[in-house]
Amino acid sequence: MYQGIKHIQAFLAIARLGSFTQSALELHISQPALTVRIKQLEESLGVRLFDRNKRHVVLTQTGRDLLPFLERVLTDMESVLRISRELACMKCGSVTAAVLPTVAAGLLPEAIRRFGGKYPDIAISVIDAIAERILHAVKSEEVDFGIGSYLWTDREVDFEELLVDRLGVFFPDGHPLSGRSRLTLRDVVAYPLIMPCRGTSVRSLFDRAIEKAALKIDLVCETVYLSTAIGMVRAGLGVSILPEAAIRAADCGGMRMTGIDDDGLVRRIGIIRKQNRSLSPAAGCFVQALKEASRVPMAYFSSAAD
Amino acid sequence: MYQGIKHIQAFLAIARLGSFTQSALELHISQPALTVRIKQLEESLGVRLFDRNKRHVVLTQTGRDLLPFLERVLTDMESVLRISRELACMKCGSVTAAVLPTVAAGLLPEAIRRFGGKYPDIAISVIDAIAERILHAVKSEEVDFGIGSYLWTDREVDFEELLVDRLGVFFPDGHPLSGRSRLTLRDVVAYPLIMPCRGTSVRSLFDRAIEKAALKIDLVCETVYLSTAIGMVRAGLGVSILPEAAIRAADCGGMRMTGIDDDGLVRRIGIIRKQNRSLSPAAGCFVQALKEASRVPMAYFSSAAD
DNA sequence: CGATCTTACGGGATTCGTAAACATA
C-alpha cells in the first residue's frame, strides 16, 4: 500500500529544491535512498511525479496537480505532532472538574492559583455541584474528575481522599444546646431541624447516621444553599448540622456552633475518578496541585450547601 | 520519528471499533502487531491514546483531542490516492494545447470528438496561436504541448510529425498565372504579394524560400487572418501563397489556386513538446487521439492565417 | 570529465506472526 510520511517529505523536498542530492542532504539520508523512496511513491500512486533530466529535476503535470494535496497531508501531520506535544507539555488543553461548592470556594482557588502559575495555557472549568451530581458527572465522563465525598460504594469510580471535613451543630444564641463543649446526634434530634436537601453529601451522611441510630427527626425545612440553612437557624426556625468550616464563610452573627461526636458525621472529601480511565496530562497535574493545596489550611468556604 | 499512515489507520480503527482484536481483523494483521503499532504511535506522540480496561478499549481525553486531527490526515491521504488514481485513469485532469488555427479548425475537432467520447471528464483547452507563439508556449510550459510547424531547430523541444500541408498560389480569376498546372516561386514573385504576417509558419517558410532563392519580392500587404489575405487576392491587390486546404475553408469564389513546386514550401505540422518533459496521462492520450485523427482526411480549415 | 540520477547488493533495523503469559469480568 502507500508507504508513509517519509515519502511525502521526500517528494516535497525534491519539488522544492529541484534536486535529489540537495534533498537527500536536507533529509539526512543518502541520495540513492531518496531515489528509491520516490520510485516507491510513484509506484504506489501509479503516476510519474518527476521528470529527471539528469541536470535538473522538475515536477510532471501530475506532480504539480498532486503537490497541494501532499503538502496538506504533511501540514496536517505536523499539526498532530504539535498538538500532541502541546497536550503532553500542557501548552494547551483543558481540565474540567465537578466540585462541591464548599471545595470550589475553599480548596480550589488555591489549587487553581498554583496550577495556573505553572501552566497558564490550560483552561480550567469548574462545575459546582452537589455530591450526587458529581458522581453522575464523573461516571458519564462529563468531567475529567470530581472533588467530593465518596458516599456510595461504587465500583465504577475510584476515590482518593484529600481532606476530612467535620460536621457541627448550628443553633441560635441562647438555644438550650448552648454551653456544651460537644454534642451527639441524639441531643440534636430533639429539636426542629433545618438540613441541606437530598443528594448533598451532608444530608446523605446525616440520613445514614439517623437511620443507623434509628432516630426520629422533625425536619422543618430543606435548603439548597448552606447560607439559607444558616439564616433559618439564626432566625430561630430550628437547628442544623453543617460543615464546621461554614462558620467561617457565612455570616454567623447571633449563632453558635458546637462539634458533634458521631463517627458517621465526618465528610471525607477527595478526588473521584472513573475507574480504568487515565487522566489527561493536564488533569493529572491539576490533581497534583489539589493534593498540594489540601495540605495547607483553607481560608474560606462557600455559602452553598453540599 | 513518527511512523506512518498505518499507525494512524490503526488508531482510528481502534477508536471506532473499541477493540484491538476487531481492528486487527479489519486491518488484516495479527492482534499483537496492532498492540505494538499503538504503543509506537503513543511513544512517538508522547501521549497515551487509549485506556485498556481488558474488556473494553476507550480513548483517553488526549486521544479524543487528537482524533479529529488524525482523521484529517487519513482523509487527506485518501484524497491523494483518489486523485492520483483519477489522474492516472483520466477520470479527472485537463489538457492544454497551443494549436495553429488551421489545425484547431481542421484536425482538432475530430481529435476532441474521439478523445471526449472516451474520457468525458478531462477538460481540454485550446489556445489558437501562430507558430512563433506556439513554440514559446511550449517552452514556457504554458501548455502541455503544441501542434504546429517545426520551423526553427531548437533543442529545447521535440517534434513529431502529424501531417504535411502543401502550399499553393492564390490569384484572382483571369490573372496571368491562370491556366498553368504547376507554378514555381519564381513565377509568383513577379507579382505584388499579400502574405501572412511574420511569426506565422506560412510566412516563415515563404521568407526562407525567398532568401534561399535570393529573390526580390513586392509585398503589398501582411495579414493576420488567412481570410483577409484571400479577400485581398480576390479584390485584385495581388497574389498570395497559402495552405492549399484554405481553398476549402474560405469563400474562394472569383479565385483560383494552383500548387507550387518548391521543396521548401511544404508545412510539416506535428506535435511540439518540451524535451525531457513527460506528458500527463491525459495529455499523452490526447496526443494519441490526434495521431489517429490525422490519419483521416480533414474536412475544414480555419480562416486564420498561421 | 564532472555532476547527477539509477541500479545492485549486503548489513542492520523494523515489523510481523505464533505462542505463551497475563488480566479482568
Add this chain to the structure above:
DNA sequence: TATGTTTACGAATCCCGTAAGATCG
C-alpha cells in the same frame, strides 16, 4: 473460565548506505 491485551522471540521483510553504472552537459 472465557475473552482480550501484552510480552517474547524467531523469521521474513523493509530500508538504508556503499559502490558501481549510466547519462547528460
